[in-house]
Amino acid sequence: MASAAPFASPANAPLRRSPPPPPRLRRFHTFSRKLRPAPAAVTSKVEPDPAITDCQVTTGGPPAAAGAAPKLLDDSEIEPRGVRDYIDWSRDLVRPDGGPPRWFSPLECGSREKGSPLLLFLPGIDGVGLGLIRHHQRLGKVFDIWCLHIPVMDRTPFEGLVDVIERTVKSEKSCAPNKPIYLVGESIGACIALAVAARNPDIDLILILANPATSFRESQLQSLSVLLDVVPEPLHISIPYFLNFIAGNSLRMSSTYTGSELSLSKAAWGLSESLADILPCISFLVDILPKESLLWKLKMLRSASFYVNSRLHAVKAQALILASGRDQLLPSHEEAERLCSALPSCRIRHFKDGGHSIFLEGGIDLLTTIKGAGYFRRSRQLDYVSDYLLPTPDELQKTTEQYRWIDLAMSPVMLSTLEDGKVVRGLTGVPLEGPAVLVGYHMLLGLELGPLVTRLFLERKIHLRGIAHPFMFDRASELLMLDSSSFDGYRLLGAVPVSAANFYKLLSRNSFVLLYPGGAREALHRKGEHYKLFWPKEPEFVRMASRFEATIIPFGVVGEDDMSEILLDYDDLVNLPFYDILDKRINQDAVRLRTDATGEVGKQALYPPILSPKIPGRFYFLFGRPIETRGRREELRDKYKARQLYMHVKSEVENCITYLKEKREKDPYRNILPRLLYQVAHGYTAEVPTFEL
Known part of the structure; x- marks a missing residue:
């Protein structure tokens, strides 16, 4: 596979070409440190993929030429890579040529869209620069990727490496002052990224830091230099810690491992592949980490850790830390928490089963992680x-997996209304042409979101973009969650913070927008407030919808009272000792909405309700007859007429709820036991019947 791994200088590379390399290295370009544009024909043979937009996914319409989003690759389109590929591809790079650190760009990263931000990959202690080999193809669709290669015998000190990156960053920033620059670093590469950010607080940098070596002082690597002195070469590589630089969990690094469940044959193949990779790993480690180089890099790790920790206060850049739970070299989990508290704009994503070389492991998609954390921007x-990137089929499947339990427990019933007013089973009454605004009742804790989003996508290929509470996007809110990635799925599916500007932009792109006028007051209602609407008096969305001639689709949903009962609501919790401390942290000014509203609508306080589960009943959805605003723009400028339409939409939502509450009483499969018996008799994939329409 090594022969199929071409490398190239990045277009407009900021480093001058070094003397011609030996014939064995002519399939990629090397560079010295001086600034000079590189040849422009490096990636010209790679044709960009057709771009698609929200409109194409939701309506099947043609893609828009402006602002189009690239078609991302899913797992079926990506050639699987593993540690064996990393080794094969690296052998040419690690041959000594006497050159300095340099940039290269894999040609398989050349299908990016025009205007893609620059991503600089800073390798770990191996220095090869191919640590992202499993991610090249997907990252290459949206980033201009340059990888740093540090030759084995290079002795550039840590501050010298920081200078190299800093010059590149400044040069590229002068060429594209309005675009961010991504610094993706692992281990010591993460230290380099932090150092560059500390020295350049005015440059727009986004740091992706995998298992930063800033915790070197607390690691066992610090004491290994003494052990290296007494172990002869090449036996120094046999020390278990060093094998983890690349080998780590070899099964997770096999090309067959994707993080999902493997078939028996694939698992057996992955195991045999991982066992076969052990000896090449050891041999390769001898090549890239001879004893002299290893001693030098341990010394550099020590100086890097000291340098960066003394300058953390100067780092202002956005940072996303990827922390492995099974890092055998560094205490990465604890270090991530420390860095997050020290950096003002930092978030963490934990990978509890990940090892030190996390980018070489399967089951981890760097682009998906960046998108989910809300860190992709141009x-x-x-x-x-x-800046939104449409989810791939794999991302969509993994994101909606968390809602499967609702489908299994509640067997949602989907009903819709045709233009003639007839209610039918399924979603055929939901129009396919956008723009459209789906307006409805927000069930307790938003439990209806999973079935709503997934069924519309699977049955009608409609991709909903939800208008969501700012709590889901706030860094301080994320720190309150047990799992820091709790809201990543919503961002992957296209949720945006509530604002008139975002609503306007979505409608201008022919999107299907999910809107809850009742907001948090409805989704976190009190005892005895099931199915009560808390809509503001002003017709907030009607005029905007009419401006873009959007279709308004009212809908109702019931079944929350068939699933749980509220034991303690907000009124109960505020009377508990010390709850006011948590209340202040949750309802900070950054996430407050409708502070100028009066009455119940103004009570938008967030809180964690205490619930008592019930034997599962059933969820019921009804989409009302679509309401057209086409041709009514001038008419709805009148406040009175806009308010009339607004009240009509609200009454339609209430009618949908009333209809469902009455009809579910006649559903013989409302309780879970009859549904289970039906599925036993007809198969668990069979659709369970419901009441007569």
Whole structure:
């Protein structure tokens, strides 16, 4: 596979070409440190993929030429890579040529869209620069990727490496001042990224830090230099800690491992592949980490850790830390928490089964992680609409997996209304052409979201973009969650913070927008408030919808009272001792909405309700007759007429709820036991019947 792994200088590379390399290295370009544009024909043979937009996914319409999103690759389109590929591809790079550190760009990363941000990969202690080999193809669709290669015998000190990266960053920033630059670093590469950020607080950098070596002082690596002195070469590589630089969990690094359940044959193949990789790993480690180089890099790790920790206060850049739970070299889990508390704009994603070389392991998709954390942007400010990347089928499946338990327990019934007013089973009454605004009742804790989003996508190929509470996007809110990635799925599916600007942008792109006028007051209602709407008096969405001639689709949903009962609501919790401390942290000013509203609508306080589960009943959805605003723009400028339409939409939602509450009483399969018996008799994939329409 090594022969199929070409490398190239990045277009407009900031480093001058070194003397011609030996014939064995002519399939990629090497560079010295001086600035000079590289040849432009490096990636010209790679044709960009057709771009698609929200419109194409939701309506099947043609893609828009402006602001189009790239078609991302899913797992079926990606050639699987493993540690064996990493070794094979690296052998040419690690041959000594006497050159300095340099940049290269794999040609398989050349299908990016125009205007893609620059991503600089800073390797760990191996220095090869191919640590992202499993991610090249997907990252290469949306980033201009340059990888740093540090030759085996290079003795550039840590601050010298920081200088190299800093010059590149400044040069590229002068060429594209409005685009961010991504620094993706692992281990010591993460230290380099932090050092560059500390020295350049005014440059727009986004740091992706995998198992940073800033914790070197607390690691066992610090004491291993003494052990290395007494172990002869090449036996120094047999020390278990060093094998973890690459080998780690070899099964997770096999090309067959994707993180999902493997078939018996694939698992057996992955095991045999991982066992076969052990000897090549050891041999390769001898090549890239001879004893002299290893001693030098341990010394550099020590100086890097000291240098960066003394300058953390100067880091202002956005940072996303990827922390492995089974890192045998560094205490990465604890270090991530420390760095997060020290950096003002930092978030963490934990990978409890990950090892030190996390990028070489399967089951971890770097682009999905960046998207889920809300860290992908093309300009200085994140635009939740234009910067959004559509989910791949794999991302969609993994994101919706968490809602499967609702489908299994509640067997949702989907009903819709045709233009003539007839209610039918299924979603055929939901129009396929956007823009459209789905307006409805927000069930307790938003439990209806999973079935709503997944069924519309699977049955009608409609991709909903939800208008969501800012709590789901706030860093301080994330720190309150047990799992820091709790809201990543919503961001992957396209949720945007509530604002008139985001609503406007979504409608302008022919999107299907999910809107809950009742907001948090409805989703976190009190005892005895089931199915009560808490809509504001002003017709907030009607005028905007009419401006873009959007279709308004009212809908109702019932079944929350068939699933749980509220034991303690907000009124109960505020009377508990010390709850006011948590209340202040949750309902900080950054996430408050409708502070100027009066009455119940103004009570938008967030809180964790204490629930008592019930024997599962059933969820019921009814989408009302679509309401057209086409041709009514001038008419709905009138406040009175806009308010009339607003009240009509609200009454339609209430009618949908009333209809479902009455009809579910006649459903013989409302309780879980009859549904289970039906599925036993007809198969668990069979659709369970419901009441007569």
